[in-house]
Amino acid sequence: MLEGTTAEIRERKALRINPAKTCQPIGAMYAALGINKCMPHSHGSQGCCAYHRSQLTRHHKDPVVATTSSFTEGASVFGGMANLKTALSNIFNIYEPDIVAVHTTCLSEVIGDDIPMIIKKSAEDGIIPEGKVVIHTNTPSFAGSHVTGFSNQCAAFVKYLAESSGETKNVLNIFPGWVEPADMREMKRLAEMVGVEYIMAPDTSDVLDSPHDGKYHMYPDGGTTVAQLKAMGDSFLTLALGPLASTAAATELEKKCKVPNKVLELPIGVKATDEFVNALRLAGDTAVPADLEKERGRLVDMISDMSQYLHNLKIAIFGDPDHLTSMVSFLVEMGAKPMIVITGTPGKKWEAKMKEICSETNPEAEILAFSDIHYMHQWIKNNPVDLIMGNTYGKYVARTEKLPYVRFGFPILDRVGHRAFPSVGYTGGMRILEKITDALFDQRDREDPDHEVELVL
């Protein structure tokens, strides 16, 4: 299918071929879905909203609700104030959320709608019922990427809602970063094992991985409550997981409510999970429970068991910056050799950090932010690898190059595992290891000549 892709890398000034990122609002929508009884609202034309909902639905295979201002030609000329006010009134009347999280789209950004002003007006006009909240974030897609949108939405939770009562509580804030519902669940399990009281925001577990109960819940049980978002201002410390996704919110909280913070990488792999667990332990002033030590031991054991297959395994990988940082570190821990690491999200600092991580095993690694899958494909043609990792869009490259493929990141439109099993924590590490070795061995079992096929691997 990508037969047209050649090894000859042409300089491209202008365009994006097979992007490794998408636009901001979908990130904001995903974050907002992690708030209990929250209606994400897309201020723009209805197409954007429909696209974001469909894409999230394809990834999570769960209903995704969000509303739209349904811009028409008129709104694009005269501004979207009337649309937003009508929208808010309709939303509160019929869908009855506790909170509406408005994000912009490219269109409303270019028009320049002043959302805070419109929210204020709506409040004055009695459109926002007593006790209900409307918050907003700007998510122009011509800057940053979907991860930026997620980060902006998280910061907006704090900006609008966090309060400090003056009394610090023995509670830890956790900003989980853009991870799967199953990952958030796993982070909570770890925090509970270590014995820390926490507030996690956002929390999409039990929202986008809701069980079948024969009913349609417009607002499933999960999600951080507005009360919890407010209480975050009284916590004694914030752990911000995933620098790109979570730093903004943590910084905002420090500024607004003087809650100090610690920014950590996403807890994927041994070291990053150690750091997370250690931070939890320090925060809770407790010890790491023996059971968790054992989980760690099982992961290390599994890596060592498989190490002969992992050493110098050449890997091409693309995805979102935070995911990549931890995943690539994990690959290096296993002894694998990341050859090319690509993200569509812009970020010079991230490039430098990744160079550092790769320098142990492969100082020559090709690291690029603001790139695309097409480039990665061309590069692979010149520098063969053993395995590719990335979201669903990479599967055509793997197919064309006849290479094993491991899915991770967002979006995954063609597999189910990410919905159920975490990638974070020690157990998540084992799952990633399983996926990598399965992919390698399945390919070998299928394609090696008879005399080379081995029963025991």
Place this chain on the structure above:
Amino acid sequence: MNSVNTPSSIRVLDERSDQVWTKGSGKEFVCDKKSAAGSVTQRACAFCGSRVVLYPIADALHIVHGPIGCAVYNWDIRGSLSSGSQLNRNSFSTDLAEKEVIFGGEKKLKASLLELINFYQPKAAFVYSTCIVGLIGDDVGAVCKQVTKETGIDCIPVDSPGFKGTKKSGYQAACEAAYKLVGTGDTNGISKYSINLLGEFNIAGEAWMIRKYYEKIGIQVVSTITGDGRVDDLRRCHGAKLNLVQCSGSMTHLSKLLKDDYGIPMERVSFFGFEDTARAIYAAAEHFGDPELMRRAEELVRDEISKYAPKLKEYKKRLKGKKAALYVGGAFKAFSLVLALRSLGMQTVLAGTQTGSAEDYEQLKEICDPGTVIVDDSNPLELAKFVLEKDVDLFIGGVKERPIAFKLGVAFCDHNHERKIPLAGFEGMVHFAEEVANSACSPIWKYAPRRQAKALRLPEPEPTAPLACEGGAA
């Protein structure tokens, strides 16, 4: 109140109350409204509509001029198959950045087009402008003209910014764009018995099946527009003698242009279900008035039906009496589905579309049974409400409806662009029945609370339905 536990707990958005109609209620019904601001509409935008229609033209370059998201979300999500070029499955975007939003994106568009054309040597290029392009004042038409001149490759602007309206207005823009190619090719060698198939997108290879029917009876298919589409086919499609228009919503405009400018008559057809398929084949044969064609058509229909009818009977036994809800893009599809479901012994109790017109809904009302709820531009709460109220067994819809149906313990069949198996034609009807039966009778429903409750209330009396599934008691 936001969990749908009791059907009565859901209200219909006031502004929308005239977009919901129950057959027999005598109330006026309104459609073609813009979605109410603040509704959880299942609708997409004009740009999406134009992408849907033009995307299957496989040897053309499709580039989205706009910020990155608009290009990503419709990247390779349609099941329109191509027998050759797969160029259309790539995602090309100008990925507009802040700079261009301020200073304009024409330069970037031009550079992108030149690079891509130079590299891929496509047969033509379609340039889609999204919402913000109009706003920042880019003259996409002028850029296209320049690049066409410089490269000799037709670059065609598709003017469908999302805010222009629903998918339907995008269809119109797509037709206009496609029409730019029509009339530029050589029509030599086109038979006097020849047709174009409009509005057939070759999802899961359906166009290939349909094409065969006509070729078998001696009618040449000049082009399928746009399934497995090729630029050169479009260029010469004005040489065909008849247009068969499926999915009226998307292609009415193009067929009208072809009628006005080239005098090609058109017939609305559907290839869904035995009856409609047979009718579509006869329609062409009849049009050309050659008894030999008709004889062959009858023979083909007879053969096909005798081949597939027995299989269908088996499924019918399992499906008899089950109730279906459908929420699909266009109204014409809804008509076909109602009839096809009826032929399987099923009753349609809820029918809705994203973009039906007044005329469409009139016709839909006609063919539905009394008590059927008809909705225009619905939302999840409403749909869930009606599904429970009407005690539906099967839901037919698209990606956003699927998980809702499953959560309610209702079987689901994708009759949208993401479907994976061909449902058109005689053979397709059997696939359809199979998919419906598999989903409606899935063993998993044994564990679904709603079905369990239902099973307790209404124990299935044996042996009225010998093949009836467990759990799915109805």
